[in-house]
Amino acid sequence: MSAVHEHDDRSFELLERAFRELLIEKGVLSQAEVDERVELMYSRTPALGARVVARAWFDSEFKARLLADGSAAVRELGIDVGTLKLVVIENTPEVHNLVVCTLCSCYPRMLLGMPPDWYKSIAYRARAVREPRAVLAEFGVEPEPGTTIRVHDSTADMRYLVLPRRPAGTENLSEADCAALVTRDAMIGAG
Amino acid sequence: MPSSMPATSTRKTAATVPEAAARFSTGDAVRVANGAVFGHVRTPQYVRGKIGTVERICGRFRAPEELSRGKYDGAQRALYRVRFLQVEVWPDYHGDPSDTLDVEIYEHWLEPVRTKR
Structure with missing residues (x-):
């Protein structure tokens, strides 16, 4: 159906x-x-996820805890995520992650709010697993040659947040200013 | 919400379990069952029959097949994240041979693969 x-x-x-x-x-x-x-x-917005990302950029110990147990680390920041079972996956120079739910529209709503319409579209759901590099290119994301693309299909009880790489040139920005740079799409892996 | 509404308790009671309680360990090669199943399942068709590697154990959860039929007191099953190489999932895959696809799959859908690749 x-x-x-x-x-x-x-x-x-x-x-x-x-x-x-x-x-x-x-x-x-x-x-x-x-x-x-x-x-x-509807009260949840990507700003919550962005706050988590910026904290991880500024605090390597927090980042380690976030990657080990996403839900517990997010709760440390006082964010109530209910029963969310969060898996955080880190982009690195070697690996780029992309999240999809091929079966429906599973998404970390408690942390990012409602998913964008394209995330729920049949085209995205089918193509993200089949030809992720072509999909990423359409989003303007072109990983360097040799980068491994990892696609994560949220088929069951886990929800996923991509930890994007901190942009170059942000060394002098505050944590809050860095959080303002983090986009929803980047936390899905498509930005 | 009244406690007679069982759907609310299913996800909340899921708990992380030690790896010893699960049949497979991280790094094990596993094959996804390839049977035709009626009704609601959470195992995508595109990985049926494919071989992958256990990336992590996610915890124990009730089977979606049972939940969808209104059985809320079934046994909890281990849930795994299984990592597949894209070139093994799609024979004509265009991309780096190291590209992967991670999918959550319940233990009752997995069988051991004797020879590790």
């Missing part, structure tokens, strides 16, 4: 509404709980 639908198909909107109304009618959950959850999701 999900393999063929695109997001302009309103039948899924109707399905969600019918399902939600049934759950409320049966007392399984309330509209207030649904609203609270939706508001929480």
